Amino acid sequence: MSHALSLRDVSLSLSGNAGPVDILHDITLDVAAGETLGLVGPSGSGKSSLLMLMGGLDTATTGSISVLSTDITALGEDALARFRQGNMGVVFQSFHLIPTMTALENVATPLELAGARDAFPRAEAELERVGLGARCDHYPSQLSGGEQQRVALARASVTRPKLLLADEPTGNLDETTGAAIIELLFDLRDHHGATLVMVTHSHDLAARCDRVVRLRDGRIEA
Numbered sequence: 618m619s620h621a622l623s624l625r626d627v628s629l630s631l632s633g634n635a636g637p638v639d640i641l642h643d644i645t646l647d648v649a650a651g652e653t654l655g656l657v658g659p660s661g662s663g664k665s666s667l668l669m670l671m672g673g674l675d676t677a678t679t680g681s682i683s684v685l686s687t688d689i690t691a692l693g694e695d696a697l698a699r700f701r702q703g704n705m706g707v708v709f710q711s712f713h714l715i716p717t718m719t720a721l722e723n724v725a726t727p728l729e730l731a732g733a734r735d736a737f738p739r740a741e742a743e744l745e746r747v748g749l750g751a752r753c754d755h756y757p758s759q760l761s762g763g764e765q766q767r768v769a770l771a772r773a774s775v776t777r778p779k780l781l782l783a784d785e786p787t788g789n790l791d792e793t794t795g796a797a798i799i800e801l802l803f804d805l806r807d808h809h810g811a812t813l814v815m816v817t818h819s820h821d822l823a824a825r826c827d828r829v830v831r832l833r834d835g836r837i838e839a
C-alpha cells in the first residue's frame with residue numbers, strides 16, 4: 618500500500634531553560650494515501666509538535682519521516698521548501714498570514730510561486746469557497762480570528778496539495794462555520810484525493826476521520 622506519510626521511531630527533544638525537554642517519544646505511524654487522520658490528546662501531549670515534524674517545519678531529534686515516499690529528514694532546506702510547495706498545505710494554529718498582503722494576495726502567493734498565470738482568479742474562487750468572497754481586499758489585521766483562519770485554510774488548499782496538515786482547523790469557528798470548513802476539508806479528500814492529518818479537539822471532526830490517533834505525554838496511546 619502506498620503511504621502518504623511514514624514515521625519511524627521519531628523523537629523530539631528541545632532544549633528548555635532547565636535543560637532538554639523530551640516532547641515526542643518513539644512515534645511510529647503510517648498514514649495511507651487518501652486517508653483522513655485525526656490527532657487528538659490532552660493539551661501539551663505533543664500534537665502540534667508532531668504536525669510540525671510531519672510538515673518538515675521542525676527537525677526530529679531521531680528517526681525518519683517520509684512524505685509521499687520522500688525522506689524529508691534527508692532533504693536540505695531549499696529542497697525541503699520546494700518539496701513542501703509542490704506537495705503539502707499546512708494550516709497552523711497561529712495562521713502565519715503575511716500582514717502586509719491582502720487576503721487575496723496571501724491566497725494567491727503559493728499559486729504565483731508555482732508559476733500559475735491565473736493565480737488571482739483562482740485565489741478569489743478559493744476565498745469564496747471559504748465564505749470570504751467579500752473580504753478579498755482586507756488585510757489580516759482587518760479580519761476576525763475565524764476569518765484569518767479561513768484565509769489560512771484557503772491558502773493551504775488552493776494548490777490542491779496531496780497532503781494537508783491542519784492544526785485545529787475548526788478551533789476558532791462557530792458551529793455553522795466549523796461545519797462548512799469540515800465539508801471543505803473532506804471535499805479535498807473526495808475530489809482531489811488529498812490525505813488529511815488534522816489536530817483537533819472537536820468530536821465532530823474526529824468522528825468524520827477514517828482513524829483517530831491519541832497522544833499522551835508525547836507517545837501514541839495503544
Ligand SMILES: Nc1ncnc2c1ncn2[C@@H]1O[C@H](COP(=O)(O)OP(=O)(O)OP(=O)(O)O)[C@@H](O)[C@H]1O
Pocket residue numbers: 631632633638640658659660661662663664665666667
Ligand atoms: N520551544 C519549546 N521549548 C520547550 N518546550 C516546548 C517548546 N514548544 C513546545 N514545548 C512543549 O512541548 C509539549 C508539547 O506541545 P504541543 O504544542 O505539541 O502540544 P499540543 O498537544 O499541541 O497542545 P495543545 O492542545 O495545547 O495545542 C508541551 O509540554 C510544550 O510545553
